[in-house]
Amino acid sequence: MEKRATFSNLWLAAALVAPQLLLVFVFFYWPSGEALYWAFTLEPPFGGSNQWVGFLNFSTVFSDAKYWASVRVSLIFALVATVLSLAIAVLLALFVDRRLPGHQVYKFTYFLPYALAAPAVGLAFRFIFAPDAGFVSAINRAFPDLWNPALDGVDALALIIMAQAWKMAGYNFVFFLAALQSIPRTLVEAGAMDGASVLRRMRDIQLPLIAPTLFFLIVINITDSFVDSFGIVDITTGGGPARATDLMVYKIYSDGFQGKDYSLAAAQSIVLMLLVVALTFVQFRFVERRIHYT
Amino acid sequence: MIERTPVLDAVTHAVLISGLLLLLMPLWIVFVAASHDFQTVNQVPMPLWPGNHLLENLSLAWERGNFDRVMLNSLIVAVGVTVGKIVIAALSAFSIVYFSYRLRMVIFWMIFITLMLPLEVRIVPTYAVAADALRPFQATLDVLGIPLDLPEWNLLNTYSGLILPLIATATGTFLYRQFFLTVPDELTEAAKMDGAGPIRFFLEVLMPLSKTNMAALATIMFVWSWNQYLWPLLVVTDHQNFATATMQLQKIVPGPAFGEPPIWNVAMAANLIVLAPPVLVTILLQRWFVRGLISTDK
Numbered sequence: 001m002e003k004r005a006t007f008s009n010l011w012l013a014a015a016l017v018a019p020q021l022l023l024v025f026v027f028f029y030w031p032s033g034e035a036l037y038w039a040f041t042l043e044p045p046f047g048g049s050n051q052w053v054g055f056l057n058f059s060t061v062f063s064d065a066k067y068w069a070s071v072r073v074s075l076i077f078a079l080v081a082t083v084l085s086l087a088i089a090v091l092l093a094l095f096v097d098r099r100l101p102g103h104q105v106y107k108f109t110y111f112l113p114y115a116l117a118a119p120a121v122g123l124a125f126r127f128i129f130a131p132d133a134g135f136v137s138a139i140n141r142a143f144p145d146l147w148n149p150a151l152d153g154v155d156a157l158a159l160i161i162m163a164q165a166w167k168m169a170g171y172n173f174v175f176f177l178a179a180l181q182s183i184p185r186t187l188v189e190a191g192a193m194d195g196a197s198v199l200r201r202m203r204d205i206q207l208p209l210i211a212p213t214l215f216f217l218i219v220i221n222i223t224d225s226f227v228d229s230f231g232i233v234d235i236t237t238g239g240g241p242a243r244a245t246d247l248m249v250y251k252i253y254s255d256g257f258q259g260k261d262y263s264l265a266a267a268q269s270i271v272l273m274l275l276v277v278a279l280t281f282v283q284f285r286f287v288e289r290r291i292h293y294t
Numbered sequence: 295m296i297e298r299t300p301v302l303d304a305v306t307h308a309v310l311i312s313g314l315l316l317l318l319m320p321l322w323i324v325f326v327a328a329s330h331d332f333q334t335v336n337q338v339p340m341p342l343w344p345g346n347h348l349l350e351n352l353s354l355a356w357e358r359g360n361f362d363r364v365m366l367n368s369l370i371v372a373v374g375v376t377v378g379k380i381v382i383a384a385l386s387a388f389s390i391v392y393f394s395y396r397l398r399m400v401i402f403w404m405i406f407i408t409l410m411l412p413l414e415v416r417i418v419p420t421y422a423v424a425a426d427a428l429r430p431f432q433a434t435l436d437v438l439g440i441p442l443d444l445p446e447w448n449l450l451n452t453y454s455g456l457i458l459p460l461i462a463t464a465t466g467t468f469l470y471r472q473f474f475l476t477v478p479d480e481l482t483e484a485a486k487m488d489g490a491g492p493i494r495f496f497l498e499v500l501m502p503l504s505k506t507n508m509a510a511l512a513t514i515m516f517v518w519s520w521n522q523y524l525w526p527l528l529v530v531t532d533h534q535n536f537a538t539a540t541m542q543l544q545k546i547v548p549g550p551a552f553g554e555p556p557i558w559n560v561a562m563a564a565n566l567i568v569l570a571p572p573v574l575v576t577i578l579l580q581r582w583f584v585r586g587l588i589s590t591d592k
Contacts (some may be wrong), residue, residue, distance in 0.1 A: 003475075005482035006394040007492040013393035017401055020386035020467065027462035028408045030430040031419035038419065092313040095306045106310050108580065110317055114587075115576040117521030119543045120569045124324045126547070127558050134558070135323055138339035170317060171587065178588055198302055227414040231523040235543060249414055249524075256418040257528065265418045272415050280410040 035273070038266035057267035066243060067251070067268070074226065074248045077161055082221040085165035086214070089172030094202050096173075097180040107177065113170040118231025125163040126236045149237065153244025156237045160245055163232045164225055172217050179213035180206060219283040223276055248272050324569075327562040328352070335559040351563035359542040359564050360534070367456075368520055368539040368571075374457040375519035376512050383466030383511070384504070388496050390467075391474040392482070402471070405464045413459060414524050420459055421528050424449040427458075451532040460519055466511050469589055473507050474500065506582075507589070513579045514586030517572040539568045 007013075039057055041050035061067050096106045113121070128135045131148040139147050149156040183206060191201040230249045233239060239246040239254065246254075252272065256265030322342075327335050329348035334341060355361070390402050413420060423429065428444045435442050449455030477500065485495045523540045530536040546564045547556055576583045 003391060003394075003482065004479040005486060006392055007495075008394065009492060010393070010395055012492055013389045013395055016385045016389035016393075020382050020405060021401065023382070023458060023462040024405055024408055024464075026423060026427055026430050027420060027459040028411070028416075029404075031416050031423050032411065034419040034422065035416055088313070088316070091309065095309050095313075098306055100303060100306055102307075103310070106314060109314060111584065111587075112321065112573065112576065113317055115517055115572045115583075116569050117523060117540045117543075117572070119523045119540050120521075120565050121320075123543050123547065123561060123565045124320050127327060127562060128320055128323050130556075130558075133336045133338065133556075134327070134340055141338050166317070166320065174584055174587055178584075192297065198297070198299055223412075227412045230414060231540070234523075234527075235547070252418065253524070257421075262418055262422075269416060269418055273411055276412070276415055277410050 032273070035266045035269050038263050039270045042263050057263050058271075061264060061267045061271070066246070069243060070246045070248055070251045073157065073244065073246060077157065077164070077229065077245075077247060078222045078225040081161045081164040081168070081225050082218060084161065085168040085221065086172055086217060088165070088169045090176050090207075090210075090214070092169075093173050093176035093180055094206065096177060097206070098198065110173045111170040113167050114174075115170075116167065118167065118228050119235045121163050121167045122160075122232040122235030125159060125166070125232075129159050129162070149241075151241055153241055156241060156245045160229070160232050160236055160247075163236065164229055167232075168221055168224060172221070175213055175217055176210060179210040183209050216283060219279050223279050223283075226272065226276060324562045324565055327558055328355075328566050330559055332557060332559055335562075347559065348563070351559050352567065355546065355560045355563035355567060358560065359546055359567070360537070361539070361542070361564075361567055363535065364537045364539050364542055365567070365571075367453075367536060370453055371456045371460075371522075371526075371538060372516050372520040372571075374453065375460045376515040378457060378461045379466045379515050380508055380511055382461060384470050384501070384508075387467050387470030387474055388492075388500065391471055392492065392495075405467050408462065408464045409468070413463075417524060417528060424455050424459065424529055427454075450529055451536050453536075455529045456526055456536070456538070459525065460522060466515070469507060469511055470504065472589075473504060477503060506585075509579070509582040510586035510589060512586075513575060513582040516575055517583070520572050539571075543568060 038050070040052060040054060042053045042056065043050050092106070092110060096103050096110075116124075127133070129147070129149060131137055131140055131150065136147060147155055149159045187205055187209075188201055191205050196204065226247075227249060229247050230253065233245055233247055233250045237245040239250050248268065249272070252265050252268045255261050255268065259265075323340075326342060326344050327340065328351050330341065330345040331347045334345060386405065390398055390405075425448060427447045427449050432444045435444070449458070481499055482495065485499050490498070521540060522538070526538040526541050527544075530538070530541065533541070542564060546561045
């Protein structure tokens, strides 16, 4: 889109956009470029400048069983948390949109979890699901050793999945409700006139009409689970037990900053970047097509 | 809609109330745990009604977590990011939309692409840049063969290091651009006719019109930057002076000694302190928060 009336002071235009460009150059383009450089080079053990090693770092990463375990865990985490939180959110949004008495209350409370920082969510869930104190520990009283995220990898993964799903449910709810409210009331009323029941209208009118929002949210949720999950993992499980919750972002952090292996971490970053970029491409396609009803 | 569906209505209310329990229960448990003493909080099953040790736990957590300092740090970072973002994004969107020059679309895409890679994905190299923020320019000068030595500018353990990389994204720019495109051309023409230059037009026409967008962006940015965790964890090694509130959560977990239960009541009190500001902001400025969420996709 173009403006018909524009200004022509080019120096001013350049000066206005300069701060943003400088920041983006220093903190985005340069680091991203450097990640590429590191991914294809290795630092010699006795100093000197990095040597070109081609795809060596990538093959080191890809031949490491721990890396694939981390990819597997990240994918399970992303998919289960996304499905769980979208299902809860869409159910709640559909029912809030029925606008029964009192529905305003829910509108003003459901999004709250998203205001919490990931580590705060992690700490809360760590306590709630702690095996020997907290809310869920009562289960262990009835069935000893049934639940222990500190020792059992499956329990630990379940814990971070629940924390992530909880945090994103409020966010997803906001989007679903906005989408539902933008559906013209007349459509739903026409369905009712034709004798469609409430549930039938939800299935055949409302759900199809919010499908674009659903696709958009799937991508956002998966990206967020790759990215923002760090805080949850770091506080609740620290990647353990026995790497059962070693998500990709967490592994990059521990290899790069605790293992001090920048080349290996950079190669992993590149893989994660490609994943996120691919997802974002999908997202932009759907963002462009997001349907607006006026 | 006039329809009699008593069974479904009952189910609806039941689902909505369970949703409320599900989404607010964790917050309630944090609050309850923060209000009991050490013995009570470790009971199984834990009590679900608040006790009367809240203030005591809060002040203990406040002291242990050095919250005097870290809350101030978090506030500085959050306000810095919010203000920086609003100003820089408005300026660059103004330039991209209201000036005609050939590189316009190139620059727009250069900024827009940054939406694709969140900071967390490129932490390792961004950290390396933060150790010397002028290095990209030094390297550029070296490649161009200009013999000029820039000083080193270390951003580790500084507020700039905490703030600047968080501003370097396209979120706000995109929002302003979308909005500026909807501002009618007639306004610009009228302003030009009246002899207003670009700066005057920006300050006296565009900015007042963008108030709504600014409020939405500000709310969302405040909450987002307050909740940052990974980046502060890397940039700050001087925990005494530059730690942010979220970083303290990691330190507050461990128990008194190995094998003993963690001091959950104090940990939850600390959690309450850390989560209070963003939660309050979202509740008080809820209209803007929801609007910001939807328009920035953050």
